Amino acid sequence: DGGITQSPKYLFRKEGQNVTLSCEQNLNHDAMYWYRQDPGQGLRLIYYSQIVNDFQKGDIAEGYSVSREKKESFPLTVTSAQKNPTAFYLCASNQGQVGQPQHFGDGTRLSIL
Amino acid sequence: QKEVEQNSGPLSVPEGAIASLNCTYSDRGSQSFFWYRQYSGKSPELIMSIYSNGDKEDGRFTAQLNKASQYVSLLIRDSQPSDSATYLCAVNAWVDTGRRALTFGSGTRLQVQP
Numbered sequence: 371d372g373g374i375t376q377s378p379k380y381l382f383r384k385e386g387q388n389v390t391l392s393c394e395q396n397l398n399h400d401a402m403y404w405y406r407q408d409p410g411q412g413l414r415l416i417y418y419s420q421i422v423n424d425f426q427k428g429d430i431a432e433g434y435s436v437s438r439e440k441k442e443s444f445p446l447t448v449t450s451a452q453k454n455p456t457a458f459y460l461c462a463s464n465q466g467q468v469g470q471p472q473h474f475g476d477g478t479r480l481s482i483l
Numbered sequence: 484q485k486e487v488e489q490n491s492g493p494l495s496v497p498e499g500a501i502a503s504l505n506c507t508y509s510d511r512g513s514q515s516f517f518w519y520r521q522y523s524g525k526s527p528e529l530i531m532s533i534y535s536n537g538d539k540e541d542g543r544f545t546a547q548l549n550k551a552s553q554y555v556s557l558l559i560r561d562s563q564p565s566d567s568a569t570y571l572c573a574v575n576a577w578v579d580t581g582r583r584a585l586t587f588g589s590g591t592r593l594q595v596q597p
Contacts, residue, residue, distance in 0.1 A: 474526040
């Protein structure tokens with residue numbers, strides 16, 4: 371089945387630790403996105419990538435990093451510089467053309483230990 | 484002013500009634516509008532896309548777009564308890580970093596009472 375796979379489903383971060391969230395898609399989509407959702411709020415864009423080996427900062431990129439070495443994969447690292455990382459993280463993808471909807475993975479819930 | 488605004492709710496309707504969810508947006512140049520449904524603890528699921536003025540129907544769902552008034556709405560006919568969720572409006576809009584991006588409202592929580 372085609373889709374977007376995020377792992378792990380739940381993740382716990384210790385003080386000073388970097389953690390990496392995985393996002394893989396087999397939809398042959400060019401563009402991939404990372405969002406953060408806090409309780410009762412909408413989605414805020416962290417980073418996006420429209421092509422392999424290129425990515426752009428979104429609205430809240432500080433404390434996060436990404437890479438796009440393969441079309442199928444867009445991992446997100448939450449660094450120790452992100453002081454309030456507890457949130458629901460969502461990965462999405464689409465063909466990258468303006469006006470197309472995005473489709474989401476199941477999300478990763480990150481908490482601080 | 485937020486780019487995309489929704490009433491947070493909860494909007495409570497009895498089973499079988501019509502639920503009406505509204506969304507306003509600030510960018511007059513927006514051309515693409517989407518409704519997502521998000522169950523508690525789950526990821527958003529696309530339920531409707533609309534690109535031109537007027538109504539678009541898909542089963543029990545109807546999306547309505549009025550670009551002159553800058554609002555888009557979602558009607559759910561014959562509401563079922565399984566429709567209880569948060570509904571996110573998303574608009575392809577210019578954002579202040581100088582690019583066009585899919586911008587989400589904070590969602591309206593719908594409760595359908597059996």
